[in-house]
Amino acid sequence: MATAEKSTKADKASKTAATKTARASGTKGTPATREARKKRAEAVATKSAARKAASVSSKDAKSLSDLFEHALGDIYYAEKKIYKSLPKMIKAADHPELVQALTSHREETAGQIEKLEAIFGLLGKRAKAEKCDAIDGILEESESLLEDFGSSVAADAAIIFSCQAIEHYEITRYGSMRAFADALGMDEAKQLIEEILAEEKAADAGLTELAEESVNAAAAEYDDD
Ligand SMILES: [Fe+2]
Ligand SMILES: [Fe+2]
Structure with a gap:
């Protein structure tokens, strides 16, 4: 039982890792969904860069x-x-x-x-x-x-x-x-x-x-x- 439990946990962990890797590399899904995901990621990155720039310019000049x-x-x-x-x-x-x-x-x-x-x-x-x-x-x-x-x-x-x-x-x-x-x-x-x-x-x-x-x-x- 303990061994079965262990192997189930191990299976889960390896599946999760595989999903994460697939997500990170963008290999999951059809070419259309991959393209949509890429666009979303780009939009998030642009927004975050804009937010960072705005926050730096709103700070005073202290260093x-x-x-x-x-x-x-x-x-x-x-x-x-x-x-x-x-x-x-x-x-x-x-x-x-x-x-x-x-x-x-x-x-x-x-x-x-x-x-x-x-x-x-x-x-x-x-x-x-x-x-x-x-x-x-x-x-x-x-x-x-x-x-x-x-x-x-x-x-x-x-x-x-x-x-x-x-x-x-x-x-x-x-x-x-x-x-x-x-x-x-x-x-x-x-x-x-x-x-x-x-x-x-x-x-x-x-x-x-x-x-x-x-x-x-x-x-x-x-x-x-
Ligand atoms: Fe002292
Ligand atoms: Fe001192």
Whole structure:
């Protein structure tokens, strides 16, 4: 029974494939129906080309380069704000390795800002920050978390929690920008973005390790009492 079922299914599949092939090659039917099918296909292709042309001409003149430049201004704004926000988190952090990780990532951030300015230079533009609501929201939340948890036993865990949201935001933006630069053939910009992206990923991985290997467990001990 199982074999018969299998062979029926196989027969069906092969018939379907044969029909598809026949349709694709236009070999099915009389010469008149083949001709009619061909005409219909041509009409569909003409309509679709016309629709595509109309849709392109109705779009405004913004391009992928413009989007790249927007993303650059956006992340430039974000990095500058992150640089300013980090001292408060460093001050509230307790674990020496967390203090060290945040301090060295702040130094990296200063270098990233310079790299972004270099990319503006490659575009022949002056560095210009564009207000980014996403990072403003993430930093606002980290401020209020610091107020709520900054003096608690979960302070370090809360700081890592906030910082990883920042890192992930950065990773997604630099990931997209890397792909834009690649598509646009901007090799030097792509190289600089890849360098920054590697730093963000390393910072994120370091925080994960710190949280999972010591900070969370140390804080959780107080929950056991
Ligand atoms: Fe950064
Ligand atoms: Fe970062």
